[in-house]
Amino acid sequence: MFNKLFGKKEVKKEETIVAPLTGKIVSIEEVPDPTFSQKMMGDGIAIEPTEGVVVSPVDGEIVQFFHTKHAIGIQSESGAEILIHVGLETVNMNGEGFEGHVNVGDKVKAGDKLLTFNLDLIKEKAASTVTPxxxxxxxxxxxLDKRAASEATKGATSLLQIKMK
Incomplete structure (x- = not known):
């Protein structure tokens, strides 16, 4: 009854996920790591970055930020859980070359800076710069609809259109 009187807050069901990095778009199946290419963690897309800045791909909340700063989890307003994993085998760098700009629990808007990283250092010390x-x-x-583009601009290029159940 109160929902009728005061209105129930509508939860977004559909959402556009924008590029969290600038670079070349790579199909998830082409990521040189079976955990990602075989979609063991989930479906998505990857970017081979040309600069070391990660921004939020959605409006949402930071729900996970690895202590090594190489990966971050965001829950979008629609309920999608998005993992951004900078490079491959970057966990072995133990945070070297990474700087976080947010904390778990922070509310973010699409385009907000989440973390920065030293791209040259990742090229030198990790298996790949490709970021799933x-x-x-x-x-x-x-x-989950993937947008057909070959290049991504952080905070601007639409990567995925998602509809939650």
Whole structure:
């Protein structure tokens, strides 16, 4: 009854996920790591970055930020759980070359700076700079449409259109 009187807050069901990095778009199946290419963590897309800045791909909340600063988890307003994993085997760098700009629990808007990293250092010390962007709660996703683009601009290029169940 109160919902009728005061209105129930409508939860967004559909959402556009914008590029968190600037660079070349790579299909998730082409990521040189089976954990990502075989979608063990979930479906998504990847970017080979040309600069060391990661911005939020959605309006949401930081729900995970690895102590090594190489990976960050965001829950979008629609409920999508998005993992951004900078480079491959970057966990072995133990945070060297990474700087965080947010904390777990922070509310963010699409385009807000999340972390910066030294791209040259990753090229030198890690297996790859390719950065997977994965929806980790795929069971809650009704549809996931990948946008056809070859280059991404952080905070601007539409990567994925997602519809939650």
């Amino acid at each position: 962007i994965v929806i980790t709660n795929g069971d809650a996703v009704e549809s």
